[in-house]
Amino acid sequence: MTTSTETGVSYGLFNGVVKKLKDGTEPNSLVPVQPVTPTEMVAEVIEIGNMEFPPFTAWRSGDLIDQLFSDHTADGGIYSGTANIVIGESGVGKSTVTLDILAKIKRVQPEAKILYISSEMTRNDLYFYYQKTPIIANVPTLLVMDYVMGRFDKILEDTINGDYDVILIDSHQDIIVKLADILGWKSTRAMTWLTNLIIEAADKKGKTIFAIQHMTKGGQYVGSTYLKHATTSMMEIKFDDAGRRYVEFSKNRRGGSLIGKRLYYSLVEGEVRWDATSWRQETQVAELAEQERDKRSELESKFTDLFMSVGRPAEVEEPDTDAEPTVNQ
Amino acid sequence: MISQEQFDKAKADSSGKDPLIKKVKLSDIKIDDNSLKTGNILIGDSKIPVSNKFFNRLGQVVNLQTSLLNRMDKNADHSVQTKLLQAVKSYSETRDGDKEFLLIGDGTAREVTNIVKADKYHRLSNETLFDTAGLILNEVPDMHVESIDNSGGGVSINLIHGSQVGFDKIGKDEVFRFGVSLVNSATNSRVDDFFLRLSCANGAVARNLNTAFEFGQGQDAFRKLLESMTGWSKAGFVPRTFETRLEGAIRTKASYGELERVMNSVIGQIHDEDVNVESHYIRAAQQQFFPEFDITSKRIFKNGHNPQFLTDAQKKFIKTDSSVWDLVNELTWIGSHATTFNFQAPKKFKVEGGNLFAKSWDLEHASLAAI
Numbered sequence: 298m299t300t301s302t303e304t305g306v307s308y309g310l311f312n313g314v315v316k317k318l319k320d321g322t323e324p325n326s327l328v329p330v331q332p333v334t335p336t337e338m339v340a341e342v343i344e345i346g347n348m349e350f351p352p353f354t355a356w357r358s359g360d361l362i363d364q365l366f367s368d369h370t371a372d373g374g375i376y377s378g379t380a381n382i383v384i385g386e387s388g389v390g391k392s393t394v395t396l397d398i399l400a401k402i403k404r405v406q407p408e409a410k411i412l413y414i415s416s417e418m419t420r421n422d423l424y425f426y427y428q429k430t431p432i433i434a435n436v437p438t439l440l441v442m443d444y445v446m447g448r449f450d451k452i453l454e455d456t457i458n459g460d461y462d463v464i465l466i467d468s469h470q471d472i473i474v475k476l477a478d479i480l481g482w483k484s485t486r487a488m489t490w491l492t493n494l495i496i497e498a499a500d501k502k503g504k505t506i507f508a509i510q511h512m513t514k515g516g517q518y519v520g521s522t523y524l525k526h527a528t529t530s531m532m533e534i535k536f537d538d539a540g541r542r543y544v545e546f547s548k549n550r551r552g553g554s555l556i557g558k559r560l561y562y563s564l565v566e567g568e569v570r571w572d573a574t575s576w577r578q579e580t581q582v583a584e585l586a587e588q589e590r591d592k593r594s595e596l597e598s599k600f601t602d603l604f605m606s607v608g609r610p611a612e613v614e615e616p617d618t619d620a621e622p623t624v625n626q
Numbered sequence: 627m628i629s630q631e632q633f634d635k636a637k638a639d640s641s642g643k644d645p646l647i648k649k650v651k652l653s654d655i656k657i658d659d660n661s662l663k664t665g666n667i668l669i670g671d672s673k674i675p676v677s678n679k680f681f682n683r684l685g686q687v688v689n690l691q692t693s694l695l696n697r698m699d700k701n702a703d704h705s706v707q708t709k710l711l712q713a714v715k716s717y718s719e720t721r722d723g724d725k726e727f728l729l730i731g732d733g734t735a736r737e738v739t740n741i742v743k744a745d746k747y748h749r750l751s752n753e754t755l756f757d758t759a760g761l762i763l764n765e766v767p768d769m770h771v772e773s774i775d776n777s778g779g780g781v782s783i784n785l786i787h788g789s790q791v792g793f794d795k796i797g798k799d800e801v802f803r804f805g806v807s808l809v810n811s812a813t814n815s816r817v818d819d820f821f822l823r824l825s826c827a828n829g830a831v832a833r834n835l836n837t838a839f840e841f842g843q844g845q846d847a848f849r850k851l852l853e854s855m856t857g858w859s860k861a862g863f864v865p866r867t868f869e870t871r872l873e874g875a876i877r878t879k880a881s882y883g884e885l886e887r888v889m890n891s892v893i894g895q896i897h898d899e900d901v902n903v904e905s906h907y908i909r910a911a912q913q914q915f916f917p918e919f920d921i922t923s924k925r926i927f928k929n930g931h932n933p934q935f936l937t938d939a940q941k942k943f944i945k946t947d948s949s950v951w952d953l954v955n956e957l958t959w960i961g962s963h964a965t966t967f968n969f970q971a972p973k974k975f976k977v978e979g980g981n982l983f984a985k986s987w988d989l990e991h992a993s994l995a996a997i
Contacts, residue, residue: 539853557845578852581761585754586845592751593647600646600731604738605672 351503353377356409356463358401361571365560367551376551380499380506384518385534391509395465397569400432412461416441416471430567445479457498468509492524558583628771636774640752640781646731649744653719662708677739684741688718742813748841750815752781759783759808766859775973783808784820789862793869799825804863807831815841828958832980875951881988882922883941888953889916895969911967915956918948942988950987954979
């Protein structure tokens with residue numbers, strides 16, 4: 298990252314997106330961002346095959362949802378080094394689903410260091426939530442509300458960069474609001490700071506991050522385009538027309554073939570139960586849709602071959618121009 | 627019922643027999659002064675043969691009255707016809723320049739037969755239609771292939787549920803099995819209702835009785851179909867209004883107009899190279915299937931009218947001895963069984979029978995005239 302000391306503007310490269318950051322010299326900035334020491338940068342171009350990559354872990358919950366996270370192996374799973382946005386309308390079950398995933402990852406892979414960062418729920422809220430969903434008992438949790446009287450941005454930074462493998466942030470938007478309201482940051486700066494923190498933790502430190510984001514009542518994503526572009530995946534939790542809940546990915550850099558596939562679920566005895574029947578049907582439906590796309594392309598190619606190939610005009614026999622023209626109903 | 631082997635064979639026979647398509651913008655299509663005469667259009671450097679109906683279809687997509695085109699055609703005003711088509715097409719290009727259209731070609735006839743708005747073309751390939759039927763058979767318990775119709779163009783796969791539903795208070799013969807018909811027409815794929823009267827194994831296909839499902843684009847279309855299937859299967863595929871319609875069809879007399887239309891539809895499919903043999907067949911079919919037509923015609927004569935001079939509106943008021951249900955049964959029987967008449971497209975009768983059952987009938991409310 299470089300900073301121009303004259304303008305107080307710094308530039309960061311995050312997942313291919315260059316982002317311009319102002320330092321905290323604006324009058325309304327109560328807590329300034331520490332300027333980054335300028336460093337000399339030299340471009341290094343490396344063949345992809347010669348690059349060094351960290352070891353990747355696929356965290357698995359042992360449930361069907363693993364198959365929706367990635368398509369690199371048959372077992373799927375959510376990869377380390379990914380930043381995943383979770384969106385959905387209020388009440389659809391964003392926290393419930395993601396907490397359930399975290400708890401089950403811990404159950405299947407006890408070595409996984411999981412963390413829930415709760416910004417919206419207080420300790421008391423969590424008590425009643427836990428009563429309904431006892432599976433979350435084993436989920437280590439940071440309550441942001443416990444730190445809002447101080448520099449909770451430092452707490453967040455230290456925790457997210459700390460010794461955790463899978464982190465759930467609930468919610469991205471609420472933390473931005475708190476940074477703006479309590480620390481006096483501009484919303485855009487708060488958003489960029491948090492997004493960069495998430496992207497850096499995923500990309501440089503190999504963490505798996507789920508960040509819950511809100512939607513408008515009309516079902517529109519409310520976060521920034523930067524967040525949308527810089528993250529690995531966008532997981533959407535929705536109601537269908539019949540009121541059933543499902544998860545689908547609208548973006549997934551670890552599972553492009555899984556985009557648009559729905560995985561239905563319901564809550565049974567405080568746990569998320571993924572619907573295996575509808576998942577099987579969804580797979581068949583996706584295959585049919587793909588087959589039909591291929592067929593259409595084939596029919597278009599045949600049209601071109603038959604009617605538009607080179608030399609075609611010469612092959613067409615000209616009808617007798619003296620004959621009666623034929624335009625009928 | 628159709629066996630797996632028969633199903634696979636029908637699938638193999640139908641696969642690859644789909645209309646060819648090409649996405650174009652209106653401005654891609656060039657019509658020169660000889661296009662109508664020679665039956666060609668130009669796309670880029672390629673001269674493409676088109677059917678005689680193509681220019682009417684092109685006229686329709688640019689909102690040109692086809693009756694006007696036909697009138698010009700009839701009066702041999704071809705240069706005016708061409709100029710008009712060119713001018714209206716050019717105007718549409720300025721207004722709808724970005725819209726995409728599909729040229730639809732017949733690979734066998736080697737000509738382009740139709741043009742439609744690209745977003746209105748929702749036809750699955752025949753292979754996908756069969757695979758969709760396979761998916762339904764796997765996912766909906768006790769579903770079977772009753773028949774496959776592929777005569778007269780298009781494909782219909784009639785799937786039927788195993789449960790039998792009787793309507794004893796209407797008659798002991800009125801026992802049915804219900805299902806759906808997956809239909810591939812010229813420009814769309816849809817799901818119609820299908821029902822089978824067990825006593826005579828008459829199958830009928832009706833639109834908009836229960837299902838009213840048309841395929842859209844992409845994955846969502848198949849997903850919605852499966853969701854709907856689950857809903858319909860819970861009710862055994864019995865349309866909610868079926869019993870009421872059945873009671874009404876049995877109770878309501880068919881009008882002379884309805885009887886005549888049904889009869890003409892049937893005899894219209896009888897053809898023979900020998901004109902005398904053809905007329906013999908037609909008379910035989912009239913007597914075998916529609917004896918009431920002759921009886922009613924005589925009654926009309928007896929009352930001082932010539933049936934040949936009655937208007938369609940007048941024919942709607944004349945009662946026959948057939949009920950609507952009789953006509954539905956006659957049509958669906960002919961559509962479901964082999965006859966000596968060698969009909970060209972018997973499946974059409976299943977559809978016509980089903981549609982007659984589902985529509986409003988001429989004398990449905992005739993009893994109100996007595997009030």
